Amino acid sequence: MKAFTTLTGVAAPLPMANVDTDKIIAARFLKTIERTGLGKNLFHAMRFNEDGSENPDFVLNQAPYRQAEILIAHENFGCGSSREHAPWALLDFGIRCVIAPDFADIFHNNSFKNGILPIRLPRAVCDALMDDARLGGNARITIDLERQVVVRPSGEEIPFEVDAFRKHCLLNGLDDIGQTLQHEPAIDDYEAKRRAAAPWLFA
Amino acid sequence: MRPGGAPPGPSVLSAPLSGQLPSRAKRPGEAMARTLFDKIWDAHVVERLEDGTALLYIDRHLVHEVTSPQAFEGLRAAGRPVRRPDATIAVVDHNIATDGSRRTGIEDPESRLQVETLEKNVAAFGVPYIPLLDDRQGIVHVIGPELGLSLPGMTIVCGDSHTSTHGALGALAFGIGTSEVEHVLATQTVLQKPAKNMRVTVNGRLPAGCTSKDITLAVIGKIGTAGGTGHVIEYAGEAIRALDMAGRMTLCNMSIEAGARAGMVAPDETTFAYVHGRPHAPKGEAWDRALAWWKSLPSDADAVFDKEVVLDAAEIIPQVTWGTSPEDVLPITGVVPNPADAADEARRAQLQRMVEYMGLTPGQKLTELKVDVVFIGSCTNSRIEDIRAAAAIAQGRQVAPGVRAMVVPGSGLVKKQAEAEGLDQVLVAAGFEWREAGCSMCLGMNPDKLKPGQRSASTSNRNFEGRQGPGGRTHLCSPAMAAAAAIKGHLADVREFVA
Numbered sequence: 001m002k003a004f005t006t007l008t009g010v011a012a013p014l015p016m017a018n019v020d021t022d023k024i025i026a027a028r029f030l031k032t033i034e035r036t037g038l039g040k041n042l043f044h045a046m047r048f049n050e051d052g053s054e055n056p057d058f059v060l061n062q063a064p065y066r067q068a069e070i071l072i073a074h075e076n077f078g079c080g081s082s083r084e085h086a087p088w089a090l091l092d093f094g095i096r097c098v099i100a101p102d103f104a105d106i107f108h109n110n111s112f113k114n115g116i117l118p119i120r121l122p123r124a125v126c127d128a129l130m131d132d133a134r135l136g137g138n139a140r141i142t143i144d145l146e147r148q149v150v151v152r153p154s155g156e157e158i159p160f161e162v163d164a165f166r167k168h169c170l171l172n173g174l175d176d177i178g179q180t181l182q183h184e185p186a187i188d189d190y191e192a193k194r195r196a197a198a199p200w201l202f203a
Numbered sequence: 204m205r206p207g208g209a210p211p212g213p214s215v216l217s218a219p220l221s222g223q224l225p226s227r228a229k230r231p232g233e234a235m236a237r238t239l240f241d242k243i244w245d246a247h248v249v250e251r252l253e254d255g256t257a258l259l260y261i262d263r264h265l266v267h268e269v270t271s272p273q274a275f276e277g278l279r280a281a282g283r284p285v286r287r288p289d290a291t292i293a294v295v296d297h298n299i300a301t302d303g304s305r306r307t308g309i310e311d312p313e314s315r316l317q318v319e320t321l322e323k324n325v326a327a328f329g330v331p332y333i334p335l336l337d338d339r340q341g342i343v344h345v346i347g348p349e350l351g352l353s354l355p356g357m358t359i360v361c362g363d364s365h366t367s368t369h370g371a372l373g374a375l376a377f378g379i380g381t382s383e384v385e386h387v388l389a390t391q392t393v394l395q396k397p398a399k400n401m402r403v404t405v406n407g408r409l410p411a412g413c414t415s416k417d418i419t420l421a422v423i424g425k426i427g428t429a430g431g432t433g434h435v436i437e438y439a440g441e442a443i444r445a446l447d448m449a450g451r452m453t454l455c456n457m458s459i460e461a462g463a464r465a466g467m468v469a470p471d472e473t474t475f476a477y478v479h480g481r482p483h484a485p486k487g488e489a490w491d492r493a494l495a496w497w498k499s500l501p502s503d504a505d506a507v508f509d510k511e512v513v514l515d516a517a518e519i520i521p522q523v524t525w526g527t528s529p530e531d532v533l534p535i536t537g538v539v540p541n542p543a544d545a546a547d548e549a550r551r552a553q554l555q556r557m558v559e560y561m562g563l564t565p566g567q568k569l570t571e572l573k574v575d576v577v578f579i580g581s582c583t584n585s586r587i588e589d590i591r592a593a594a595a596i597a598q599g600r601q602v603a604p605g606v607r608a609m610v611v612p613g614s615g616l617v618k619k620q621a622e623a624e625g626l627d628q629v630l631v632a633a634g635f636e637w638r639e640a641g642c643s644m645c646l647g648m649n650p651d652k653l654k655p656g657q658r659s660a661s662t663s664n665r666n667f668e669g670r671q672g673p674g675g676r677t678h679l680c681s682p683a684m685a686a687a688a689a690i691k692g693h694l695a696d697v698r699e700f701v702a
């Protein structure tokens with residue numbers, strides 16, 4: 001996993017609530033056995049017309065936002081399925097950070113595991129950041145994970161919360177499995193006790 | 204079976220392991236009233252990390268072809284084995300055709316690749332697998348309970364959000380992403396923060412024509428698709444107790460549509476009767492020990508929930524969604540909302556988009572909406588009870604001209620049972636298609652899809668734009684309501700049929 005420390009980039013405004021995982025990456029694009037290459041189908045229904053041409057009204061088709069690394073949206077981002085293809089598609093497109101008032105649980109979890117930082121900020125703050133983002137390519141937003149601040153183009157800093165463990169993993173690009181395997185003796189121990197108490201689970 | 208005696212020894216399982224506190228204890232040593240969720244959680248904590256994240260042990264891991272290839276690839280790259288193949292089971296469901304063509308091989312090259320990749324992976328890692336042509340094949344959330352692979356008190360995960368279904372047994376069951384699938388394969392644990400407790404109490408009795416699907420849609424309509432975020436929902440109350448296991452599974456299945464991490468129903472005699480005798484359920488002395496533990500699981504009477512919602516079942520009217528989010532649901536007697544009436548600008552824009560996408564006119568009666576397709580199936584509603592409900596409406600009637608109506612059993616075993624009961628005959632005589640087990644038209648990733656602009660009455664769980672195929676328009680409802688729509692040719696009030 002790629003480490004996430006600071007990020008300065010273009011932010012794309014997506015003023016929609018309930019952006020579900022089917023919108024992010026539709027089911028028909030899940031037939032892959034790879035993690036990469038999904039970016040071209042990100043937001044497919046909104047991004048492309050029926051004949052396959054680009055929809056010029058969609059934000060990621062507009063000049064500065066083609067390079068967007070930050071996405072700002074409204075409530076309940078990532079609701080729907082558990083498909084990790086959603087963060088994979090965002091990442092493959094180049095998005096490393098999503099800012100929204102709140103996120104669906106599984107999407108939130110999946111993002112961290114792929115080096116994407118989801119930031120929860122109140123709706124009014126998201127709206128203010130969306131106004132910044134609408135200024136286009138020169139209005140860069142900075143995310144400083146170490147200091148836990150979003151820096152607006154004006155220089156104003158907005159603090160955000162992040163779970164300490166996840167922050168540590170993101171900053172260092174650490175893989176969960178390697179970390180968990182350090183606890184293997186505890187797992188062995190638990191398993192032995194469980195086997196004695198509930199043998200039917202080990203049939 | 205032990206006749207209601209005092210539970211013996213195995214209560215050690217419900218006690219926290221040494222050195223750990225119950226998840227919400229205030230002071231060390233203080234015994235605190237716990238919920239069903241707390242009890243299962245506490246019994247599965249391997250270790251608590253500094254920031255409150257727990258390493259949670261997983262009893263059952265269900266694997267399917269769509270969310271697992273990258274996980275096995277990760278294991279292979281790191282040279283890691285599957286820690287407990289015996290706690291794991293793999294099956295194919297999402298990708299496959301349901302028209303009988305499976306006997307001659309899978310046509311779509313990408314689907315075939317995913318299925319073949321799973322077959323290669325289970326062989327390489329020694330994971331038990333139910334092949335496509337086995338009678339036990341079916342939707343992962345149907346076969347788990349059916350085969351007794353999912354049991355009360357278990358922690359159950361699957362790379363699929365509707366894993367919440369298995370909570371109907373009184374288990375803690377939740378969906379995980381592919382990285383977590385890999386994590387569970389390698390370590391038999393997940394890293395999780397404890398969820399908050401929410402209780403949805405449904406008092407009273409359901410009126411005729413209403414089912415657990417109507418309860419679940421009414422709950423989502425009330426609390427919204429983010430109403431359960433961060434919570435595990437326990438369903439309680441007279442109307443829930445009265446539900447059979449299939450009904451409880453429908454309810455827990457759609458907890459994810461209410462934003463919850465999981466849904467649960469406390470195990471009771473209905474649960475035990477369902478589990479008893481299933482192929483993988485404990486037997487003999489093991490059954491007695493398991494039962495004693497299961498009986499200790501229901502929430503303590505004085506347990507405190509972080510959020511409470513109460514509904515009266517008697518007030519529920521058959522529900523149907525009209526928009527493109529499960530929370531946009533109305534009684535079948537309702538009319539299409541007018542975006543102009545929205546409370547704020549954002550909601551107005553959202554309603555406008557939904558009305559346009561769904562091809563609706565504000566003020567139009569829902570019962571005026573003509574359907575092109577009726578889909579009875581999916582992990583929400585494809586069990587034998589659901590098929591019986593659809594057949595009861597279809598009996599002696601005909602599908603309206605121009606409507607394509609399909610019934611897709613949730614597993615090969617459900618299919619066989621339905622055929623043994625003659626339900627397939629009833630349905631086929633009425634003009635329904637009788638198909639093979641799979642996810643089918645629940646999601647547009649196998650040959651069963653809506654065409655752009657087609658309108659469906661579906662018993663599945665998601666009505667998102669394009670969910671059943673690009674441009675498709677989905678109205679979610681119960682199996683009986685879907686069957687009624689097939690007969691009438693438009694969304695219909697099933698109460699006209701059951702009067």
Ligand code: SF4
Binds near residue numbers: 296365581642663
């Ligand atoms: S039936 Fe639908 S919701 Fe259920 S597992 Fe299959 S695709 Fe997912």
